Amino acid sequence: MRPFTFHPGPRLLAGPDQAEALAEKLPPGPCLLVTDADLVQLGITDAYRDAIGKDREIVVFDAVEADPSKETLLAATEAGRSAQVASVVGLGGGSPMDVAKLAAYLLGSGDELDEIWGVNIARGRRLPLALVPTTAGTGSEATPISVITCEGGVKLAVNSPPLIADWAVLDASLTLGLPKHVTAATGIDAIVHAVEAYTSARLKNPLSDALAREALRLLASNLQTAIEEPRNLEARSAMLLGAHLAGLAFANAPVAGVHALAYPLGGLHHLPHGLTNALMLRHVLAHNVEAARDHYAELAEIIEPDCAGQGSQARAALLIERLDELARNSGLALRLRDHGIAFEEAPRLAEEAMKQGRLLVNNPCEISQSDAQRLYEAAW
Template sequence: MTDNFLFQTVPHCVFGEGAVAELAAHLKGEGLTRIAVVTDKGLVATGVVATVGAALRSAGLEPLVFDSIVADPPEEIVITMAEAVRDFGADAVVGLGGGSPMDSAKVIAVLAGPKPQPLAEMYGVGNVTAPRLPLYMVPTTAGTGSEVTPIAILTTGETTKAGIVSPRLYADGAFLDPALTIGLPAHITASTGLDAMVHAIESYTGRLKKNPMSDMLAKEALRLLTGNLVRACHHGDDMVAREAMLRGSMIAGQAFANSPVGAVHALAYPLGGIFHVPHGLSNALVMPHVLRFNLDAAAPLYAELADALHLNAPDGEIAKAEAFIGYLEQLSIDSGAPQRLRDIDIPEDSLDRLADDAMLQERLLINNPREMTRDAAREVYDAAW
């Protein structure tokens, strides 16, 4: 950990029931009227989009819904939607949904802005130079933390995913209403919740930008998420559990936005790119195996997290770290999430290709506490299979 650090986050966050009404009032107060709501058809079917649209219209705003976003959004869809948002004459963009709509909304706000920048120039770290439209986030899952991160992940080819990381992608405001997560199915609650836990853990163990602010947030996020995941999965209408999960997801997002994630995410991305496994589930499936690989370098930090969660673990860093990993594995089982790659029909003969593709995620691998080689990645996939 270095003495000097930079910590950034979204400047305006509103949390609690009724946050959508606060969003409408905020947009009106900012003089914004033509609102592009970026979402997906699945969320439209739940009625959530209609609820948000009604709140915006009741404040005298003019929302138009753009619902073509799909999981692991391809570049073509994002570019096409940005053109439609520009044609609408939007003066603000609202990302409504899980990680895919929110990530897409960030990029669309740039592409539909006053001086559009070619998408190909944006990939990587710090490469967004164009101004964007005012941008606001309304998450409907408790997992990605995308509402408070400067990161957007898009599908760039048949099977590859790439990230855009820039302070310009921080939204102007995040409005988090736990009531919007009440209808979330148990399997999505499980995978997104486990994803948020990975954000907290990898932030806490990051090699490059670990800092006191992110550490504090990561510990609190992990406490909230581990303490409420199973309850939220099996009692989905429990507002206390839903509030805790959404809050934990948000602050885990703030943590990893400043102390980035590592090899769990690097090995998860090919599962999404090649087999279209939802991102949270991809993380959950490889998480315990990457953590065990990291033990040689990260055991003291995993032991600290075990202490923070007050786990009943034997003395000694290794024993505590192993107890921590075992605890996470049991939480995953109790949540009902699939446990093996074979459980979701990933063929064993694909593991070499997965390992090859994981090695392309240099932005993430460089932050892992232990160097992840191609052979080691293959062994992790084998253990996960």
């Protein structure tokens, strides 16, 4: 076995109705709750707000948007600083959780944001932090990564162990009734995390592999049920656990080309992150197929065990086909043209994708700027 390093994720509270249990884990003193306005309006935050606010002041910052901006992050941090909060809770999808992670870090460490972009640069101490996902997709509650949209639509990230939360809550009751398109996009996002972690070129290791495989099994076998039966708690629980395991996997074996090419679609066109991954999934996997053939073949057996007797090339091709079917059957529109993106934008998108060097270095094979342009054109 070659040497490897593995960072475990947060401690977990799993199961429905965990609000009181989470409140007991937080320190005394004011708490900053980072969420979004839609969740507040729908009442999804109520139980956690009530429980956390029972014995402490609670400061609600609900202005987080999709693909949160640097300005939003700094506003959340200032809200926490003004109230002298003692802890931070992020409740929502990946966007509120990413803002909560960095706000907790900036409040606790006193570091300047523009000095900590990148990998393992943030080394200070953050405030106590808990994360409560309301979608089964990003796995942000499991990772030390926060992605923020900066000037010009460029996505920058802080990736460092201090951003790992103290606690994460997997409460599938918060995901019941999610719209089909949200369930589909976030589910495909989680599947991409599992696949890219399993094939990560630099830091793939036995523990991340085991997590990625189990994540893919849970996600692939429950996504369609969760879409068709939005109040099926068993399927929702499996999806939430699968997304968390995929998050742990890619926190240690980072994602690669699919994400690198997805980010410009979100940054420039404000498409949901899970959808952008779905748009590029088939094309990037096809580009990688020879370099990652054996790994893709192994993953194919998780989705379709009957293929075990086939050769590696056939199994790898089958994986790409089955993942594409999952995305199509989820109801997502999978062409760039379906989302108002012109064919002529491919060169600019490719140029923007090259800025994601931290992701491209993890891909099983090189993706050059000309490769990226060709892949965007194929996805059009």
